[in-house]
Amino acid sequence: EVQLVQSGAEVKKPGESLKISCKGSGYSFTSYWIAWVRQMPGKGLEWMGMIYPGDSATRYSPSFQGQVTVSADKSITTASLQWSSLKASDTAMYYCARLRGVVSPSYYDGMDVWGQGTTVTVSS
Amino acid sequence: EIVLTQSPGTLSLSPGERATLSCRASQSVSSTYLTWYQQKPGQAPRLLIYGASSRAAGIPDRFSGSGSGTDFTLTISRLEPEDFAVYYCQQYGGSQFTFGPGTKVDIK
Numbered sequence: 001e002v003q004l005v006q007s008g009a010e011v012k013k014p015g016e017s018l019k020i021s022c023k024g025s026g027y028s029f030t031s032y033w034i035a036w037v038r039q040m041p042g043k044g045l046e047w048m049g050m051i052y053p054g055d056s057a058t059r060y061s062p063s064f065q066g067q068v069t070v071s072a073d074k075s076i077t078t079a080s081l082q083w084s085s086l087k088a089s090d091t092a093m094y095y096c097a098r099l100r101g102v103v104s105p106s107y108y109d110g111m112d113v114w115g116q117g118t119t120v121t122v123s124s
Numbered sequence: 125e126i127v128l129t130q131s132p133g134t135l136s137l138s139p140g141e142r143a144t145l146s147c148r149a150s151q152s153v154s155s156t157y158l159t160w161y162q163q164k165p166g167q168a169p170r171l172l173i174y175g176a177s178s179r180a181a182g183i184p185d186r187f188s189g190s191g192s193g194t195d196f197t198l199t200i201s202r203l204e205p206e207d208f209a210v211y212y213c214q215q216y217g218g219s220q221f222t223f224g225p226g227t228k229v230d231i232k
Contacts, residue, residue: 044225045212059220110180111171112171
């Protein structure tokens with residue numbers, strides 16, 4: 001079964017660092033991009049950035065560039081999203097999702113598998 | 125950045141009725157990269173339609189997508205109770221994904 005399993009909920013204080021993870025299984029981890037999507041409470045979906053574990057290529061939304069870092073360790077089929085200094089406004093649900101075909105359009109078939117989400121709460 | 129606008133914001137319908145959801149882009153979008161997702165409360169989004177009109181695996185044929193250029197439509201031919209949810213369109217262009225703000229389909 002193809003799955004993305006995300007790490008558990010986090011409660012942090014402003015200024016703290018954080019790294020959340022997304023472990024892929026049941027497919028070739030290095031053949032798909034992993035995207036990160038933010039959903040603030042009661043709000044819509046926002047694409048943050050993505051990584052291709054095959055060669056660690058990354059793309060970021062201008063809104064999130066410099067605010068977060070996406071990484072991947074293909075040896076453990078895990079992608080990560082990290083913050084160096086959290087703000088209260090980072091409080092949200094964060095989803096990872098896999099996709100392919102951003103370089104070769106003929107392979108694009110949407111973000112077809114999603115993680116269950118990781119809730120991040122930042123509060124003093 | 126391409127901005128997606130979805131209308132209406134909320135669509136109130138009864139089971140069995142037809143739902144027509146609109147997604148309009150601020151500039152022309154590649155149909156290959158126009159995608160629709162469904163999200164229910166407390167759940168991750170679910171892929172419905174990719175390439176503007178191709179149903180994802182396991183998606184019932186009451187869901188269909190159409191459109192090109194700047195105007196795209198998701199149609200649900202006959203609403204089932206499990207279809208009441210929020211629907212998002214998404215596009216990819218210039219190495220960026222953007223989502224629309226969503227249309228909530230609720231029970232009338």
